[in-house]
Amino acid sequence: MNKSFPKIPYNQRMNNKLLFQDKTILITGSGRGVGRAIALHFARLGANVIVNFYRNRAPALDTVKEIEALGRRAHLIKANIGDMDDLNRLFDEVETQAGGLDFLVCNAASGYNRPAMEQKPKGWDWTMNINARSALFAAQRAAPMMEKRGGGAIVNISSPGSFRVLPDYIVVGASKAALEAVTRYLAVELAPKNIVVNAVSPGVILTEALQHFDAMRQDERILERAIERTPAGRLVTPEDVAEVVAFLCSPSAYMIRGQVIVMDGGYTLVG
Numbered sequence: 001m002n003k004s005f006p007k008i009p010y011n012q013r014m015n016n017k018l019l020f021q022d023k024t025i026l027i028t029g030s031g032r033g034v035g036r037a038i039a040l041h042f043a044r045l046g047a048n049v050i051v052n053f054y055r056n057r058a059p060a061l062d063t064v065k066e067i068e069a070l071g072r073r074a075h076l077i078k079a080n081i082g083d084m085d086d087l088n089r090l091f092d093e094v095e096t097q098a099g100g101l102d103f104l105v106c107n108a109a110s111g112y113n114r115p116a117m118e119q120k121p122k123g124w125d126w127t128m129n130i131n132a133r134s135a136l137f138a139a140q141r142a143a144p145m146m147e148k149r150g151g152g153a154i155v156n157i158s159s160p161g162s163f164r165v166l167p168d169y170i171v172v173g174a175s176k177a178a179l180e181a182v183t184r185y186l187a188v189e190l191a192p193k194n195i196v197v198n199a200v201s202p203g204v205i206l207t208e209a210l211q212h213f214d215a216m217r218q219d220e221r222i223l224e225r226a227i228e229r230t231p232a233g234r235l236v237t238p239e240d241v242a243e244v245v246a247f248l249c250s251p252s253a254y255m256i257r258g259q260v261i262v263m264d265g266g267y268t269l270v271g
Contacts, residue, residue, distance in 0.1 A: 019045075020047040022046065023103065024102050025249075026049075028081050029108025038246075039074075040070070049073075049075075053078055054080045082126060082129035087138060091138070101149075109130060109157070111127040112171055116170045119171055132175045139197070147194070152196075154190070154196070155200060162176035164268065183197055187258030198258065203263065223235070232265030236263060236265060
């Protein structure tokens with residue numbers, strides 16, 4: 001059976017500024033950290049941004065102000081994406097405020113870091129609902145909005161803990177493995193709607209939270225050891241992640257489907 005997909009003009013492949021101008025992107029958990037970097041990067045490329053947060057309003061408001069300072073529209077929505085009622089309310093508001101959606105980045109994550117023998121059902125449910133279940137049901141809501149605009153892209157943010165055994169990471173790792181499976185299934189089922197689905201799996205990311213954590217445990221030299229083991233000579237930054245996400249949302253990545261892009265400076269190659 002032959003299927004017809006739109007051909008992307010070469011000039012659009014090479015011009016992201018043209019591509020993202022006046023497009024709308026929703027990034028879950030975009031008040032700070034990696035989500036904030038993705039939001040600001042897309043705003044610089046011309047997109048209007050839906051900023052989502054759950055607990056920390058102040059940094060989310062700062063992100064909105066920075067987007068608006070770039071001359072783009074921004075809308076702030078508080079929602080716990082692990083709760084189905086909140087998730088549906090989030091997309092209802094996106095549709096009301098933006099009238100549609102071009103890109104979705106499932107970035108929000110949570111979890112209980114403790115050994116396998118100490119995990120509780122509540123922690124399992126909480127982690128799975130936010131990290132994996134939300135991506136499936138967010139895609140269900142996003143797809144019709146994208147289809148009305150001729151297609152779009154979904155990028156899920158994963159973690160090397162999906163395939164590597166990390167200390168006290170069992171529940172988060174399992175949720176990220178589930179997220180990657182969801183990514184592959186969505187990539188196939190949404191392809192006829194001209195919606196591209198992929199995932200990005202960053203290594204250790206240099207964020208303010210990580211730097212604070214390192215300062216509290218200087219004896220373990222967490223950051224120094226991670227850098228020493230990274231062939232690229234430095235840690236991944238939120239801006240690095242934002243650029244890869246933007247590439248996956250561009251027509252240049254049209255033939256990349258259901259893939260998990262590991263970006264860790266080569267850390268997992270030698271670790």
